[in-house]
Amino acid sequence: MSAGERDNRGTGGRIRARRLDLGIRQAGLAARLGISASYLNLIEHDRRRIGGRLLNAIARELDTEPGVLAEGAEVGLLDALRTAAAMVRHDAAPHGGAAAGGEAAVAATAAVTDAAGRAGAAGPGPAARPASLAEPGSPPELDRLEAFAAAYPGWAGLLAAQARHIAQRDQALATLSDRLTHDPFLSESMHALLSAATSIRATATILRDEPELEPDWRARFHRNLDSDGQRLADTARALAAYLDGAADPAQAAAASPQEEVEAWLAARNYRLPELETELEPGLNPDADPHDVFDPSGPGRAHVRDTGADSPAAASGDAGAQPQQRSPGAVPTSPPGFAALLSAPDAPQSAAGRALARAHLSRARDEARAMPRAALLAELAHGIDPARIAARFGVGPGAALRRLGGLEAAAAGRPFGLILCDGTGTTTFRRPLDGFALPRFGAGCPLWPLYQTLGRPGWPLRAVLELPGQPARRFTAWAVAETRRAGGFDGPEIVEAAMLLTPGADALRTLGGADSGPPPPDPVGTSCRICPRGGCLARREPSVLAASEEGGGLS
């Protein structure tokens, strides 16, 4: 029997297999044991149960352990059968009968009952009970489990396998149910579907019940029906595409358009060379590094945005902070995004493509403002987003995002990046080894990313220490910035960015040669999986420390 193959044989079967493996004749082994060949034959066919001295003697002759012959892989089989029996009892108990998945198991255990009876009939034991007399839901005879497994190893193995499959499907069902409940895309899609359906139903009923409806009301309701119908169709299409993707293992991991974009960029190692230009950078060597966070600071020339894809142009965002570059810099024609988005690995869903387009648009603008070669030359002096922002005449958020798009090989160290909006909702993640960024929900409230939201324009830098043995340290820079969307008196939109890199040495360059990095700030990744105790910012208990003092809410 090969490794990994299930051993469904009884003790006798294993004795026979071992003897044949060693090339020993049955008569020869029987002679050495002092028993008859016919008796050994009965043993090898599990017609006689053995133990004690004889089993020890056989094991000795076959150069193995008695336990291997007596139990072998059968232990696993018996455990699986016991588990199957437990599943039946578990299913039957609360419902007073067979539940959905339990019916198969009940039927299977009825077969156990019958087979065990037959096994008993073949050897010593109670008389067999015909299958027709096996009552569905009657408890399996656990005391005859071994006899059943020994007499019918194939059937026993099949029953165990079926029980495993049922358990796996139950697990899959639970996972899918959990996903339906918590998947933000599905949740939002269902809400959109039901809202559209609600509006359509109510409006259609009004139109049916009000034949004398005033013309303006009628026209209005017709318009509503049209818009809701369109919304319903769009949402249904997006949902169908999403579910199709979910069925594809390659896309199963992408639960939302945002994840679709992130997976696409990750597959490209976050490189977008198509967007890089060879422009002379809009250098501003005289800029004061301390004024870089004043978006209206002196010495900044606004560059005319020629790209229809720019976020400002696309959103009609007259108040968005423009790209800034010194006079004389000549923007090239914006590279088309069609080629990038037509690649087979590009996001496929409409929402994913829209997000990807927005990402590309901003990345292109920032690549223009901070050309790659000049940026890498700046990095050679150390990681200082403030200096980089001043050097290229951009805001600190743009500097963080641009650095967060560099690959480790070029930058000399890996970067992680996380962006969030004013609600703290994550809008982009570039993971970093050792610094887990939660897939759903927010991260640690103590991250500088969230701290900056309360003070837009006020940058933070810190050494973060994650719990663990040994504790892991990362350097983080974060800033929140605001822009006014929708014109002069439009709403203020807040976005925060946090750049991460491993280790604490990255801050060493900021305070002079003699100053070490600042003391680390103890943080976590997400409350649910953070074991850190006594955290004043904890919003929910940790599953890792349910019984520990630190796992509870402060």
Add this chain to the structure above:
Amino acid sequence: MGRRVLLVEDEPNIIEAIRFILSRDGWTVEARSDGQGTLDAVRRRRPDLVILDVMLPNRSGYDVLRDLRDDPQLSGLPVLMLTARGQKKDRDLAMRLGVSRFMTKPFANAEMLTAVRDLAGG
């Protein structure tokens, strides 16, 4: 004085349909699309009934319901929760918080109107 309903719902077309249905029945409907500030609006307007969605911007319908029930002056105000979240746990939560009636979307117009009349004694 006409009977007043405060409708808290963030879907404009649903607002329009409900406003039409109730206004035809003699109700004055004031609508808001944000959970935030609803408590103040109720205190100011003193409606006879609140129709409350759950998934609202800034403050959920559950939070608004909790606010209303925590206010001694408003704890008895009839609240009809009208939501796309129709799972048992959602209904149970609403009942625990003291909702007067829980209806799931999509709803039948007549059923909604009957509920409003029942709750507000119309």
